[in-house]
Amino acid sequence: MNPLSFQFLSTVRLGVKSLMLHKLRSVLTMLGIIFGVCSVIAMLAIGEGASYAAQEEIKKLGSENIILRSLKPPDDAKLAGLGRGGALDYGLTYQDGARIQATIPGVRRVLPARIVRENVIFGPNSIPCQVIGTLPFYPEIVGLEVVRGRFLTETDERNTDNVCVLTVGLAQRLFPYQDPLDHSVKVDAFYYRVVGLVRERNLPEHRTQQAAMEGEPLDNNVYIPLATARTRFGEVLVRRSAGGFEAEKVELHELRVQMKSTESVETADPQIKTLLNRFHSKNDYEIIVPLQLLRQAERTKRIFNVVLGSIAAISLLVGGIGIMNIMLATVTERTREIGIRRALGAKRRDITLQFLVETVVLSVGGGLIGVALGIVTPLVVSSLTDMKTIVTLWSVLVAFGISGAVGIVFGLYPAKAAAQLDPIEALRHE
Amino acid sequence: MSTAPHPPEAIIRFVGIEKRYDLGGEAEVRALRGVDLTVNPGSYVAIMGPSGSGKSTMLNLIGCLDRPTAGSYFLGGTDVSRMPDDELSEARGRMIGFIFQSYNLIAQLTVIENIQVPLLYQGQDTRNFEEHCVKLAELVGLGDRLHHRPNQLSGGQQQRVAIARSLVNDPLLILADEPTGNLDSRTGREVLDLIDRLNVAGKTIVLVTHDDKVATRAHRVLHMKDGLIEREVLNRPLPRTNGEPAVPA
Ligand SMILES: Nc1ncnc2c1ncn2[C@@H]1O[C@H](COP(=O)(O)OP(=O)(O)OP(=O)(O)O)[C@@H](O)[C@H]1O
Ligand SMILES: [Mg+2]
Numbered sequence: 001m002n003p004l005s006f007q008f009l010s011t012v013r014l015g016v017k018s019l020m021l022h023k024l025r026s027v028l029t030m031l032g033i034i035f036g037v038c039s040v041i042a043m044l045a046i047g048e049g050a051s052y053a054a055q056e057e058i059k060k061l062g063s064e065n066i067i068l069r070s071l072k073p074p075d076d077a078k079l080a081g082l083g084r085g086g087a088l089d090y091g092l093t094y095q096d097g098a099r100i101q102a103t104i105p106g107v108r109r110v111l112p113a114r115i116v117r118e119n120v121i122f123g124p125n126s127i128p129c130q131v132i133g134t135l136p137f138y139p140e141i142v143g144l145e146v147v148r149g150r151f152l153t154e155t156d157e158r159n160t161d162n163v164c165v166l167t168v169g170l171a172q173r174l175f176p177y178q179d180p181l182d183h184s185v186k187v188d189a190f191y192y193r194v195v196g197l198v199r200e201r202n203l204p205e206h207r208t209q210q211a212a213m214e215g216e217p218l219d220n221n222v223y224i225p226l227a228t229a230r231t232r233f234g235e236v237l238v239r240r241s242a243g244g245f246e247a248e249k250v251e252l253h254e255l256r257v258q259m260k261s262t263e264s265v266e267t268a269d270p271q272i273k274t275l276l277n278r279f280h281s282k283n284d285y286e287i288i289v290p291l292q293l294l295r296q297a298e299r300t301k302r303i304f305n306v307v308l309g310s311i312a313a314i315s316l317l318v319g320g321i322g323i324m325n326i327m328l329a330t331v332t333e334r335t336r337e338i339g340i341r342r343a344l345g346a347k348r349r350d351i352t353l354q355f356l357v358e359t360v361v362l363s364v365g366g367g368l369i370g371v372a373l374g375i376v377t378p379l380v381v382s383s384l385t386d387m388k389t390i391v392t393l394w395s396v397l398v399a400f401g402i403s404g405a406v407g408i409v410f411g412l413y414p415a416k417a418a419a420q421l422d423p424i425e426a427l428r429h430e
Numbered sequence: 431m432s433t434a435p436h437p438p439e440a441i442i443r444f445v446g447i448e449k450r451y452d453l454g455g456e457a458e459v460r461a462l463r464g465v466d467l468t469v470n471p472g473s474y475v476a477i478m479g480p481s482g483s484g485k486s487t488m489l490n491l492i493g494c495l496d497r498p499t500a501g502s503y504f505l506g507g508t509d510v511s512r513m514p515d516d517e518l519s520e521a522r523g524r525m526i527g528f529i530f531q532s533y534n535l536i537a538q539l540t541v542i543e544n545i546q547v548p549l550l551y552q553g554q555d556t557r558n559f560e561e562h563c564v565k566l567a568e569l570v571g572l573g574d575r576l577h578h579r580p581n582q583l584s585g586g587q588q589q590r591v592a593i594a595r596s597l598v599n600d601p602l603l604i605l606a607d608e609p610t611g612n613l614d615s616r617t618g619r620e621v622l623d624l625i626d627r628l629n630v631a632g633k634t635i636v637l638v639t640h641d642d643k644v645a646t647r648a649h650r651v652l653h654m655k656d657g658l659i660e661r662e663v664l665n666r667p668l669p670r671t672n673g674e675p676a677v678p679a
């Protein structure tokens with residue numbers, strides 16, 4: 001070890017020793033920094049976790065997709081939509097899908113879906129579910145995983161076959177003891193042969209508005225060919241509501257437009273709106289662009305980080321002032337020691353260094369404890385709640401770096417004050 | 431370095447040293463009013479005089495803790511009266527050992543650590559001086575107290591630690607401001623005996639005291655009054671001026 005680093009080490013040792021003389025005081029002084037650093041890391045971890053969860057959710061929707069959903073028009077527009085037999089006629093149509101496919105540039109394919117709420121029955125078991133009529137490439141766009149058997153095929157679609165695919169959760173409830181494959185389940189008045197089991201990766205997106213409001217279990221889905229859905233259920237759906245029965249005529253509940261690339265999403269979005277508005281006089285659909293949601297989520301996260309950063313800066317500032325206050329008191333208290341050291345040959349900068357090192361030891365020590373607590377706190381939070389937390393390396397480094405900087409900035413003045421003391425005056429100090 | 435005309439053997443040379451304290455406004459204290467003094471290596475000088483006569487002021491100036499308002503001070507041939515603060519610190523650390531009335535040990539350090547403090551500021555690696563410091567502690571009779579803290583020692587023991595500390599840099603000059611002021615007469619005598627031995631071993635001693643008995647141990651006694659050396663008494667012959675001890679150690 002070279003003499004310089006040895007000297008520095010002994011200065012640090014001396015600093016620690018002096019701080020150990022007043023353990024309680026040193027710990028209290030560190031608290032400001034401890035809480036500051038801890039809260040920065042913990043808050044950022046919670047924020048990061050929340051936004052990560054949101055972003056994952058959005059990413060699952062597919063950043064190259066544009067999702068259109070039928071929406072019951074607002075009340076005042078309802079009367080206008082009353083068609084034959086008093087059924088409310090609204091929503092997306094097969095025509096819409098065909099037009100988008102034909103006219104919007106960059107569209108890869110359009111996935112239509114009808115979503116009907118019904119009970120699915122096997123033997124004595126009857127379970128409320130969503131019957132989703134759709135096309136064979138549904139799993140690729142939505143992110144379904146075929147667990148057993150197969151998904152719907154072109155042949156099923158062409159022949160309007162009575163086949164269905166169940167989500168795993170539903171199958172387990174419906175068939176507690178048997179193998180569901182090749183058994184038939186009953187929906188409404190018809191029987192459908194189970195050909196496959198799937199697991200959904202992004203559940204919430206499949207809940208129709210009603211299902212969400214009624215609080216149905218999430219993964220009770222029965223997939224049937226779109227053509228089959230059309231013939232078996234017809235266009236007019238009757239559903240019970242608070243006011244009695246309500247009839248709706250909805251061709252399609254959902255259209256997923258998959259673009260060839262992420263880049264074309266943003267140009268296609270307004271084009272689709274313009275196209276649809278020509279054929280939809282009322283506001284009976286919504287358009288969801290996951291890519292925009294993603295950008296929005298990122299913006300929100302940035303703002304969140306700035307706000308957290310400011311809170312953190314303030315708490316560290318307060319911590320720094322606390323340290324400075326104590327160090328000033330320490331300098332006064334140790335005036336005589338300063339005089340002795342000066343008489344024994346200490347230069348001003350030796351004294352400055354001594355007190356600066358003490359301050360930095362305080363703040364960096366506080367910083368280290370803060371980092372430890374800041375890493376543990378999110379773990380505790382996510383084990384007590386179902387919040388996801390992510391401690392990022394940069395938040396740890398930044399928080400720790402700031403704590404060190406606080407030590408230097410707020411330690412400099414007391415240390416300089418100590419060094420400026422006149423040796424004789426200092427020696428005379430009681 | 432200075433080329434001022436002075437006998438090369440003088441360790442301290444004061445030429446017309448003045449120290450004034452400005453108390454603001456018209457008020458001014460003239461603590462020293464043009465002191466001339468030459469101290470040769472190996473001599474033992476006692477300073478006496480009534481309170482407020484300027485004894486401590488003079489000792490502080492000799493110890494480079496302060497700078498004179500006027501006049502020149504040559505320490506070992508170097509003019510230190512206008513030196514910048516850092517160089518003064520350097521000079522103190524290298525050439526001067528202090529013994530204070532109130533011991534002035536650092537409370538949070540052990541005996542051995544206190545003895546090592548001056549080395550630290552010389553940029554020395556204290557590990558290389560472990561043995562040296564232990565020897566000094568043994569010299570002052572505290573070889574068995576190395577790891578005690580000052581508050582675990584008696585006054586006399588603390589003062590002996592201070593003496594060991596003053597020796598660690600092998601200084602030219604040892605300055606003591608009423609070193610026995612806080613001690614009972616017997617312990618005081620032991621401390622003074624120790625100082626005598628240092629002088630015999632060749633160290634130059636300047637000591638401030640109120641006690642005639644203490645002063646009789648010195649070669650020269652300077653009597654101060656109102657910021658001037660009023661008279662000087664020679665107790666016994668000064669050692670030879672080449673710095674060799676008068677009596678072999
Ligand atoms: N920092 C100062 N500011 C103003 N006056 C001072 C200061 N230091 C010393 N003096 C004055 O200088 C004079 C000499 O003081 P000094 O301390 O040298 O006396 P002394 O001979 O050591 O006295 P004592 O025997 O009581 O210690 C005194 O009048 C004192 O009031
Ligand atoms: Mg005095």
